[in-house]
Amino acid sequence: MIVLRDSSDYSDSEVDLPSIEVNGERGNVPTSVLCNVEGSLLNSNPALRQPNLKCIKHNQDVENTTFQLDLRGCRVPSSQPQVITELENNIDIPKNIDAMQNWIFPQTQQYRNYQKEFCEQALFHNLLLALPTGLGKTFIAAVVMLNYFRWFPESKIIFLAPTKPLLLQQRVACSNVAGMSPGATAELNGEVSPDRRLFEYNTKRVFFMTPQTLQNDLKEHLLDAKSIICLIFDEAHRATGNHSYAQVMRAVLRSNSHFRVLGLTATPGSSTASVQKVVDCLHISKLIVRNEESIDIRSYVFHKKIQLIKVTISSEMNILKSDFANLYRPYFNFLRQKKLIPINCECLNIKAYTLFVSLRKYSFSSKNVQSKEKSKIMSCFTLLISCAHITYLLDCHGIIQFYQKLVETKNKAEGKGSGQSFWLFTSKPFAFYLEHLHNKIQGLSLNHPKMNHLLELLKEHFKDTSEGYQNQRVMIFTEFRNTAEYITTTLLAIRPMVRASLFIGQANSAYSTGMNQMQQKETIDQFRAGVINTLVATSIGEEGLDIGDTDMIICYDASSSPIRTIQRMGRTGRKKSGKVFVLLTEDCEDSKWERSQVSYRRVQKVIESGKKIALKKDVPRLIPSNIQPIFKFQALQNNADATLILNSYNNNSSSLSPVNTLANQAHSRSKRYLPFIVDDVFEDMESNLRVPTEDAKIKRFKSDYRSCIYNARRNVFSKPTYMGDKLTKFAKVPHSLLTLSIYRRGRLLQQCSPSSVTKYLKYEEKFKRKRMKKTSNALFQST
Template structure:
């Protein structure tokens, strides 16, 4: 029989109802066959399989090039609760779409759920999944918290495939709006977030209290944080029974990813920044010495001390304060701990980001926007600090209004960054258009980098990209609609350089980027892996990590060592992790679907079709917002002062 005939026969069976013989299984069948048929028939109501014939095959699309690792991962995820760890840009969403489509076929009355941590990611993934497998948009819904609960209840009744944030899912399960017993497949994007009491964990717990018959597919660029314990937490919280992990070095990955070179550039602090470091440490010494004198902190080299060590020492002090410390004295030391922790945050900013980021942070303390009145009073009585603060104020505020003043490089890393980006554009623009993405963890640093590079227009056309959260008088974040607009304009070539906080690391399809520059090091290797995944998708990519000499360099080296250790332990027989053993069988005994490859034809995606949000009163995508994020408006706003992640 021809392949076309095979497909016609297959399509004709989909949606057909299994014939019901009122007399039960035929007497002409063998005893074993009659028992098998009876068992399968009895299982249909429990499993909501209205069409047994559809479960005889699982469909894999040929409308995209076939990659063996994607095929293998898709098959594994159909039959076990699976954690898929795959570097960014290598098709995690594709695997999710295949798995969702097959459960959509197998369970005509079941619900399929795709969860992503943010609304922009949700909006992106619904379109991406549609373009892979073509599930009818009339059957899909995008649910958000802005949709009225009563309206969401109606959507849960009428739709079959849902894209939403975990917070919405938690709320709807709590209200019995979501029919938990009908959920058959749950896809969890950015699954490494499933730690502690994260909304992902709450969803799985609540679903598990209503039904055991649902499949879980967890997706992540990395399996967890730097410790084995965090990987185990993800496995336990998401009921994972199987892990499919591929790293950059995996042979079956290398055939589908272009080479990515990673360069580590270590920059000395230089004389100027080293002088400011010494002056700032003198301020720290004053307040740290009181903690040491009262024996609630051991005397340590201030350069090697960390904010985390201070937090641990404070917790110990609260649990077991020395007997000689009483009443008011205890309150004073609590205040000293709080002040030192804040000052050490400023110290990290100084060493990693530079003097400008430090200034805008401490300015939030001094102008009252951070509501730290005790810290402000203490610092105002500290001449060493006030001299330093007033000097920075002249440098970054009073001189900012004078256009004759040149740009102040507040950290030597900025000059190295500028050099790397300029060299890249001068090399590439002679032959082909190119794009660059720069990551920095703090909003003030993002603004500073953008202001520096904006001086090189039109060779470098800069746009910033930040998350939603705003605190006090801090730099205003981008709404999720604005985030999507920035991504779209970057992909379309409206500008060629995107300077981003960590919001640009996860999930959102930024498009092809030739150069990634990381302006800071993170203890968590997950973030670097996600940053790296932004390049090397269609042609060779380059990643440059710019590090300050000393602690930042050591942090980077340690995170890379931890990442290799975690990957090695997983690859070696799941590394002794405790896996979930009760991963449910989602098809009746005796039904073992075989692979059927076929071309899937997808129509044109309509962004408004699947959205359950009200369209009334919406503005157009560009209306009223271009002034907020236009690259020409990257000048320093004097009210934008507090650094945020």
């Protein structure tokens, strides 16, 4: 759909029509069938009115409203908002035509044909590239950045990474490949002050940023979205929903659709729906997915030997599991009598996923039912889901983790003071069971059967001479932090053969404190240097960070997500053949492993067939259509070094500031290593404390007015107190006089129109004058 409108209404996002060649002549060719001229043609002067019409293509990116003219020529808003976005091709962006005659591919020691092909696709399409770990996704991104840096001499290129440790790592890698000097790039995150970021935007063109920082800078207009020519998303499978990646993409598309997108990931998603969400969010027009069995990359992938080790829990653990099941069995039988649980579901081997599906079905079927029985049923479902998770910890991780979770759940239930969880976890039978479990843990050292297999695997791997195992490195993955700490403590018994270290995230848990970024970096450096030969990691070690190649991977538990499984196994087999061992508990984790593998294979087949993934077809060509860049090998001078980048970053962060502000002075002080999400929250708080603009004030007025009218319609205000002509001196008024006046004036108002906002502003000024008058009278009387 195309709508023709006056260009004055789209001053922020004016674009030209797509320019194509027809019979040797170039012209603007619209691609629509419907036109609508905004404004009243009957009330305007034809001699003075000279509309400059623009072409707008119907799409689903930017929300707007189309208008219809009534018999008098006035605009009538449509009952249904339509989503439109501008179609452009030949936007006036400075280009280097000479540089566009070719695209450069750096000469490397090992040329890989698939990298050349993928680079060519990424230069001319919005590409989502899914490659196994270690096959050069960063190299491809660097080549794309290099060529867009040459082609568009005034536009900006931004590489986005989800965490701060990834920024420096990707900056060094891309700069080494593309031969960029440290002064040409900048690393921006929440620790860099807004003034400093503004200075970097005005002086540099290549940026490595966290998505939260870019989102905030676009919101505060520190960076013009129209100046962006290339956006690269690392770990692009995160770009769904309200993730910062998705919000950044929406913010840029509001005013600019003339830029290139490259998404990098190991696996695009765990299902077809999740892949489609990523494609829609990043506006992808080309999708390339490869696995280790793909023909074009098979010769560059080393063999990985994957072995599954299935274990059974001990008899003591079975007794503990049965006794715990007897505690929550009455609640299970209650739901079974209501026929809300599947028949094949057993109380002893209850699964949280099965209960969650049953809960959703019941919630939809009884959406409009309000009764005590419904609240009891919902409370029983919540209790059983919690018990199923606790049972899973006993089956797959051990008695210690099982006991810790019971204590944590008991403390939470006591804080609530009501509900089925409160009655179960504060009952005398549960207290007796918890005391019995505590005595058993204190008396014996009860290891999970997985731990015995883990120790045997490590001893077998490091049994060679001292020189042999110094160069060998092993990573152990587990889902929970307390399990990782328990494994690390247990491995102390076989030092110095196994020199293990913990590698976890930054957030603090109930039983441990996290690792800050400095501690994480130090641990990785020791692992690379051989000081540590075994790394026990949670999900933080699965993606992103360049930990290096490892000889053996041990998965202490199975993940139902194929993304996490592929990322775990991708840590080995990069430079030589590797081994992967997966420890599974029978009748618990083996089915989860099978589901993840089936899901991964199904998604791969769907993507390869190209039938169920809808790609975008309205992505414009960025270079002129009469130019076809030619492939060119070129040796680039490697003038980027990690030390130089670090030094340049430290020097630039404390000098050359355009404005001497308190923010710049605070930035020059010693850094505090806080979780990156905390920095982003502080950054948002800082932006909220700034003086609001006039547009922001109007939005707040509208919001306050709407909420006031909504409360008035629900009769929230007390009539005896508020409906009188005058307020008494001792009347309790929970709202301000301004809110009360809005309520009185807006009782019959159907919607918040511009005229109502004008009234709102007038009454605000009126009360300000009254307040100032009373203050001046009081001061006069006191004097």
